[in-house]
Amino acid sequence: MDMNDLTAIELARLDAICLDYECALRAGNASSIDSVVEKQGGKYADLLRSELIAVRDEIAHAASAAQETTFSTFATPSVPADTKSSLAMGDQIGPYVLTNVLGQGGMGIVYQAMDMRLNRKVAIKMLAVERVSRDPQQLASLRERFEREARAVAALSHPNIVELFDVGISDSNPFAVMELLDGETLDLYLAKTNCDAETVRKIGAQVADALAVAHRSGVVHRDLKPQNIMVMRRKDDSLHSPVDSSDAAPHQTVMVKLFDFGLSRSAGVMFDNAVGGDKPHSDAQTREGVVMGTPGYMAPEQARGEVAGPAADIFALGCILFEAFYGKRAFDGATPTARYASTLEAVPDTDPVVRRSDLALADLISECLHKEIVKRPASAEEIALRLRQRGPMLNPIQQQSAAGYGAGVFVRRRFMELLAGGSLGGLAVGLAFPDPTESLRGINSLAVLSFTDTKGESTTLAVNAAGLPLGDQVVDRGDELAALLVNELSRLKDVNVTPFRPLVATKPEQFRHIGAELEVDALVTGSFKTIQIGQKSFDEIRLQIVSSRTGNQLWGQNFLSPSGESLLEQSRFASELATAVGRSLTSSDEELAPPHMGAFSCLVDGVSRADPDSPAGMRKALSCFQSARRQDKGYTAPIAGIALTSITLAGQSPSSESLELIQAARNSVSDALALDKKSIDARLANAMLLWQTLYRYDEAAAELDKLLIDAPNHWQVRHQYGLLELTRGNAENALRLLREATQLNPMSVIAKVDHARSYWFLGNIERAIVDAKRAQAREPENPHPRGLLIDIYEYRGQFDLAAAEHIDIEFGTRVTPETYFEKRRASVLEQHPYGPFGTLLNQAILDSRITGHVGDATLGELADATPPMLPLLLSGHPSFASARLLPRAAEILPERSVAIDSPWLGTRTIAARG
Structure with a gap:
């Protein structure tokens, strides 16, 4: 039995085993060939063994010849400047007459040709293996693998997949004959087209359909990106356009085709499309193809050099949908290395206005982009189904x-x-x-x-x-x-x-x-x-x-x-x-038995004033809620308002007032939930009390999880959950929740500043400064953006910049640490606090800057007073770094801490879930 006796499915299965072995071999953790053959060879054991030996020998040869070994360097194989095609226009390869060069790169050429038998135009992609290696054994392996991969792809029949007609060898160079696509690549299409949600759905569903067929046949694309998707032209030579010419047609109908199903991956380069050129991308791979794919579209597992299965294609599809929907790349950067790092570490920044145009689509895109494979959609079929679930559109x-x-x-x-x-x-x-x-x-x-x-x-x-x-x-x-x-x-x-x-x-x-x-x-x-x-x-x-x-x-x-x-x-x-x-x-239960009219008016007044950006407003709101409660003792809403406003205000208040507010919040939570167990504000206040004053983090998280479902648009739910996740060390989730809070309430300065502060606590100081300045520009008189900037500048020793943020305070012409802290210590901390942390915690930050640490005695005093923001600052604020090591800190923080590698500050310790 040889390769020619195998079906396309059987070929694809053997190829997948070989690719897994290749990835493991390059990562240094491959099993022996004998063990792989024993487990997976079956009746094809001899064929599989010979293929694995060829893979091993090919990698060994490449490793011995390699001169550049830096894993993070994205390289293009060098090609002599005078390299030319050995074929001329008019030459014939089998029944195909070459008519034009569509593209040429370091690893091969794509020609336009005429099939003389069927009188049709085709594209011929030729892999110039003599440019890769002079080793006869490696050349033979390259040719064989090219041919069998091409045969596997040839078995894929779908309207949204480029059709592969033939494969062969000309002058020792493998070639593939495929459908000549007439159109432009999706990246060019997106550059000049603002796609609405419906168009994005139509494009995505077609791509998902094509992937579903490929995955069922055992073929994984591994380099899905806009450059490998063609937007087809109509017979009138124009790109697919709106359904009709009237203004009532809000979306476009497009037809797309996938191509470049990894035919060149064994040679270590992913080529551009068959129409727009065949030049290799400098960011298409790492050294010797250890990482196969394109930074910015490859899945995290690909970026780490792990096996890339169907889930990698799903991630790449998510990147494409994100780009089409939001008009920007999900993972961008000035260099391939930056895009590589972004894929591993960053959370894509969504546009809330665009997101709200189709929340279901936005959620599906986010799922596709999840860094954990198990949290992505299970299959391409599922994605296609969900993209089509929006039924026929009516005009407005x-x-x-x-x-x-x-x-x-x-x-x-x-x-x-x-x-x-x-x-x-x-x-x-x-x-x-x-x-x-x-x-x-x-x-x-x-x-x-x-x-x-x-x-x-x-x-x-x-x-x-x-x-x-x-x-x-x-x-x-x-x-x-x-x-x-x-x-x-x-x-x-x-x-x-x-x-x-x-x-x-x-x-x-x-x-x-x-x-x-x-x-x-x-x-x-x-x-x-x-x-x-x-x-x-x-x-x-x-x-x-x-x-x-x-x-x-x-x-x-x-x-x-x-x-x-x-x-x-x-x-x-x-x-x-x-x-x-x-x-x-x-109608709620309360509306079926309406509240007292005066109580309702007081409630509305209180709700409109209970803004965390304004302590004065929150104090006035408490007065309104208390008045409403007196007028109608069975009315839940004002009691829940007292609870939520009290715990929120406690975090920004002096110690004596804070303790009273915490107790008032506890009493009101109990009373409100006794009247209505479903009260959103009472449950939120309870969750805040749990993690901010009782340090019962898991219970708080469980309640906040439920609140996300019951009150999906309550910005304070996401804000508080984000702060809790930051305290627990769940960085990605914290950043997402805090960002969503700012999207739900764009006018909240405290939400924006907490989001900026989270970047600082996680090591991205420059992003924190930029975001704080943006919030400051929106409300120049608000103390919180200014306080965060002062905090960061002091931490960095930039006392001149910190001094400049103080309004109406003169620090002199030459600011030294001594002169700076003498002035700030004396009079201005209350006017310019570091944040909405209350007087005790703000004073502790200042004292630590002067003395160099927060000692056990200070931490004990803070713990006794239970200021609500203590867990957050103790877990992440640089001034509390030494305090995190104290035995007393273990009573406050989540059960354990973990070390993380920050791309900005190196290894540091943050609090994490026990």
């Missing part, structure tokens, strides 16, 4: 009609309501005029702006403190209405509603600017005025939904309500808004 007008917002249906229904009379509090006048280019049901995120008064004037806060927390300032009617809508709409589970801050817009460009800043799909705004009808006074309230993309109105409606109507009664406006976007506000 059809979508709105289906939702009941077509002109005829909507107008008649509302007009009949108006004629029918009834309670004026429930009447709506005016019509909905949706923007025909967008669908209301496609809104997945929104923010509510301050309402303007009868003269079109903005609220005082929207003018003087736009975008800042409410704090303890007086709130106008326009802000009160907006806060009411935010409180109610936040109950929608599948729509992210940005926490309220006073902002106003009246012009399309203003709506577009705010929408981009807040990273939301739409903005809710409105106006109010008082009118007289007979002897009665009414408030006319105008609600609008405006596209953040165009600045155009998508929906609008007028409401009349009796003047003086309570916020509880006006909460029905939120139900109308929810209906407009195709959702509904389901």
Whole structure:
């Protein structure tokens, strides 16, 4: 029996065994040939043995000839400058007449040719083995492996895989004859095309289909990337374009084909496509092909030199989908080495606005890019199925009609309501005029702006403190209405509603600017005025939904309500808004037995002020919640508000106040959960108490896991979970959660600063500085970005830069450590804290800078006071490095610590899960 007697599937199986053996041999941990043959040879034992011996001899020959041995250097085999093709145009290889050179590189040539038998154009890829080696044994091995791999790929029949027609040898050089593809590679297509989610799905499904066929046949691509995917042309010689020429066709139909299924991998180089050129990539491999693939698209296991199976193709597909969806590479860098490192260490930065256009697609892409194989989708078939699960698309007008917002249906229904009379509090006048280019049901995120008064004037806060927390300032009617809508709409589970801050817009460009800043799909705004009808006074309230993309109105409606109507009664406006976007506000147990009207108004006021960016606002919020509790003792929401606000404020307060707040939080958690075990805010407060004051990290993580499911858009859930994961040493998860918190609440400075601080604690100081400066530019008066910069600059000994961050404090012309700490020690720590850690922890950081360490006595005092941020700082802040080694630290930190290798600071120790 020889190779010619084997089927394509049998060839692919033997090839996979040989490739696994080759990878193991290069890594220095291969089993003996005899043991491999015994376990896997079966009836093909003799053939497998000869192949494994050829692989072993080939690697041994290459190793003896190698001059460059640095693993991390991505190299291209050198080719003499005068190397030319030995064939001329018009020459014939079998039945194929060469007509053009499509590409030429260091390892071979791709020709265009005419098949004289079938009168068709083809592409011929020739592997010029004499350029690789002069060793007869190695040349024979290369030829044989090229041929059998080509035969295995030839068995793949699928519309999205380039068709391989023939293989052969010409003048000792193997060649493969394949379909001549007419189009452009996906990388060129993406460079000039902004793909919408539907187009990304269509491209991805075709690629996944092709991979599924290949994987079932035992063939793994191993170098999947945009350069190896062709976007085909239509017969009219134009690239596939929208389904029709109307504006109503929002997505493109494209057909793609995969090629270059590793035909040259045994020679150690991955070639470019058969149409655009056949030049070898300098980043296609490491020395002698130890790492096969392209940095930026190869899976982590490939980058480590391990066996690359179907899961590697799934990872590469994730990289391609990410690039098509977000318009940027998932793992980028200026050099191949940087892309290699990014693949191993980095988490791709997603664009939250793009992500919300198709959350299911975004989640699938993230799964494909998971660094652990078992957490990626199980197969290419699964990916193809999930990419197609979005059903046929309706155009925007059809979508709105289906939702009941077509002109005829909507107008008649509302007009009949108006004629029918009834309670004026429930009447709506005016019509909905949706923007025909967008669908209301496609809104997945929104923010509510301050309402303007009868003269079109903005609220005082929207003018003087736009975008800042409410704090303890007086709130106008326009802000009160907006806060009411935010409180109610936040109950929608599948729509992210940005926490309220006073902002106003009246012009399309203003709506577009705010929408981009807040990273939301739409903005809710409105106006109010008082009118007289007979002897009665009414408030006319105008609600609008405006596209953040165009600045155009998508929906609008007028409401009349009796003047003086309570916020509880006006909460029905939120139900109308929810209906407009195709959702509904389901009734809770509390709504079936409505709360006291005064208690509800106090609750809304408290929720709008309970912003972690504003200690003054949180103190005012506590007063509001306590008032609501007094008015309605059975109302869960204000009790949960007391719990969450108390533990949040405790982390930023002096020691005596912090202890009282922690106790208040514990009492309120108990009371709130006794009334409603499902209360989101009470459960979140409980999780914070568990890890920040009781050091029960696993219990807290278990509760936060559940909260992620029950409250997927609650930014504080992700923020707190991120801080907990940072404390436990789960770096990748911490960075992801903290980043997602900033995406859910783009206006939160404390969320942005904590995200920046996490980079510092994990060793990436430069990224932390950049992010802190960006947050500082957004809110120059907020102390937290400035405090983080001061902290980092002091740590680095850059006291001149640290001094420059102090407002209205003169450090003199020459700043030394002595003069710097004398000034900072005396008067400015309270004004410029290092972070929202409370006075004890901020003082401990300063003292450690002066004395050089945090001693056992200091750590004992801190532990007794239980400041909520102690676990976080003890686990990661550089000033607590010596304290982490103290026996007392073991009582606070998670059960064990692990050493990690940081690409920026080398080996360091952080807290980790026990």
